[in-house]
Amino acid sequence: MEIFGTIAATLTTVSFLPQTLKTIKDKDTSGISLGMYSIFTTGVFCWTVYGFIISDMPILIANIVTFILAFTILMLKLKYK
Template identity: 50%
Template structure:
């Protein structure tokens, strides 16, 4: 019998859906060179929450939580960097 926990399938599905949900925003921000419609405070709070989820995933040894939140952290941190970069360029 396999050691695979089938409940992890739901974790992986949730991880996939919530992670890819940020790809359209990242792509749009990169394409338009603008993140004016994205709240800076929301990004900072969300990234902080993702960091907490990563720590939690490590502590409970949950691969779906860890992977999903690391990838989502990277996507949202990229949006934050683009927002800051494009805001600086806008006022030069």
Template identity: 55%
Template sequence: MIGEWVGYVAASLTTLSFLPQAIKTIRTRDTSGISLGMYVVFTVGVACWFLYGLALTSWPMIVSNLLTLGLSATILTLKLRHG
């Protein structure tokens, strides 16, 4: 039980840490400082973590990676359009 709560805390913190950069990028549409290669690899990695969470039925992994995947995919799309 304690392990699951640690998972929720860790998932919340890592997802929240990504939020300020995502908000800034979405608002400004400025992707000049973002590496396309890094965001492609990051987005694919987050998608894999999401699928792994589904396989384990780990709700902290599923929810946090789904949110992060949505944000990173949005930033990646902006980079491809405005990069």
């Protein structure tokens, strides 16, 4: 069962990479919602804390990486606003 969770965590985390790279490259955040990314980044941070508390490595690692990617996009949104 853990392998299924690991696959799911990997796929959902990797899905943020193209958006992050595109945002860094183009410096265009006009199509990105500040509210959505603020809420989403906060939620991912909470999932990271939860993964740490329950010592679940797939949840913890996936959400650390997702947090970094989402936080990067959020900071670029604020910078290029």
